[in-house]
Amino acid sequence: MxxxxxxxxxxxxxxxxxxxxxxxxxxxxxxxxxxxxxxxxxxxxxxxxxxxxxxxxxxxxxxxxxxxxxxxxxxxxxxxxxxxxxxxxxxxxxxxxxxxxxxxxxxxxxxxxxxxxxxxYTEIESAEHLASTLITPSIFDIIELSPTYNLVEIKAPEPFLGKTIEEIDIRKRFDINIIAIKRNQPTEGEDFKLNFEQTTIISPSPKERIIEGDILVILGLKEHLEKIEKL
Amino acid sequence: MENEKEKILEAVYFYFQNQKYKKAIKILKKEIINFPDDVDLLYNLAILYESVNEFDKARDFFKKVLELDKNNEDAKKHLEKLINR
CATH class of the missing domain: 3.40.50.720 (NAD(P)-binding Rossmann-like Domain)
Structure with missing residues (x-):
């Protein structure tokens, strides 16, 4: 203590x-x-x-x-x-x-x-947060780290699916970093009943392949993040 | 019908395990047109929508499951989680 x-x-x-x-x-x-x-x-x-x-x-x-x-x-x-x-x-x-x-x-x-x-600024901040998540439904959460940097949780954009982080070349093309991937992992069930559990891959390797249903946790400058949100 | 349903569920399960969610959704949606009150099909479709983060659709289908089978504990659990998001 x-x-x-x-x-x-x-x-x-x-x-x-x-x-x-x-x-x-x-x-x-x-x-x-x-x-x-x-x-x-x-x-x-x-x-x-x-x-x-x-x-x-x-x-x-x-x-x-x-x-x-x-x-x-x-x-x-x-x-x-x-x-x-x-x-x-x-x-x-x-x-x-x-x-x-x-x-x-x-x-x-x-x-x-x-x-x-x-x-x-509680009201302004929560209003901005709500507006952003409503306008861009692919965004699940935004954390403002500084006036210029954000941390966002975003649904993996369609063009990324099936590709590795290396193949997307995310750092060079967008100048942002994927710091974690939240993934719904199917688990086994009886009588073909579907079930899954969410896993989080922290600091994913460049070889990690983005798949359907992934949520990417991305860190970057606001203006660079906007480019990803529009994909 | 049971035999056909079994085959559909098996195919959906296969695609789900291989994380081909969209393909699995497509198959299920088609089948649900023929059997709109089948709890197993509806439940699996809800899980699939939840897996791809389409929470509104997932909620709707879990609700439908509960309309037909109000004691479905799994559907209740998932719906509660989605409502609290």
Whole structure:
């Protein structure tokens, strides 16, 4: 357990609550803070510390000190509170890593200015995610690794089927990497009843042949990935 | 009919084991036109669609299986997994 990061989550709406309980489930020490007593009651037996506190109460915040806290996550919808608190945590308490949820781009820009290290646009991000997966039904999942890099899970495009990774020459032609293949492997059944199990081939060799039903996990620049999605 | 169905299922099983899913789907779809209420054929078609990641179609056929055989545990399991995707 030593050297494990300690987290504080301020604001226990559905986003803050989920982040706090998930971290706690994974065995991390979590301090959960909200001004609403009911919310504190709900979470009190799910995290290490649950504290009822107004996030603008600087004196109490100073008392808590956050000396052992490595990462603070601010999940407050109310604009002024979220901004004032962010600035206080960065400037006064010198918290190394502050992550804040922004309602929109404007909110995010201000948070950036007061020194927030990472800004989460939950609504925009999930909307973009949904739109991409709806427009391109062959995409099962997208993870944005950086503003330029994505990790996508995509149905193996028709022109790839039956060919090896080497034959497709995927690196040269598309400048992307297949980092895993999810494959449905038929298993034996009685009376010709069909069944399969999903296997994952991590770092597939260049000799690996892509077959029907494969899902490719690809890493690459967004613009290069788009070319594959259009195949 | 039983004899013919057996042959079809055997062929489908063969193609499935060799991961020639589209071929297997083609054979099954043709057979289902003649026997639209056959649970074995419908179930296998659902599994095939799931194997090639055509989840909407797979869901529809698992539902059809359950309409005809509401205690089909395998179909229930697969359908639940697909709904939670």
């Amino acid at each position: 030593e050297n494990k990061k300690v987290f504080a989550v301020i604001g226990l709406g559905s986003f803050g609550y989920t982040v706090a309980t998930k971290l706690s489930e994974k065995g991390y020490e979590v301090m959960a803070i909200d001004k609403d007593e009911n919310k504190i009651d709900d979470i009190s037996n799910k995290v290490t510390h649950a504290i009822q506190l107004n996030a603008l109460d600087e004196k109490s915040l100073k008392e808590i000190g956050f000396t052992d806290v490595d990462i603070v996550i601010i999940a407050i919808k109310e604009l002024a509170t979220s901004i004032l608190l962010s600035s206080f945590l960065k400037e006064e308490l010198k918290i190394k890593l502050v992550i804040a949820k922004a309602n929109d781009v404007k909110h995010g820009k201000v948070l950036e200015k007061v020194g927030v290290d990472r800004i989460i």
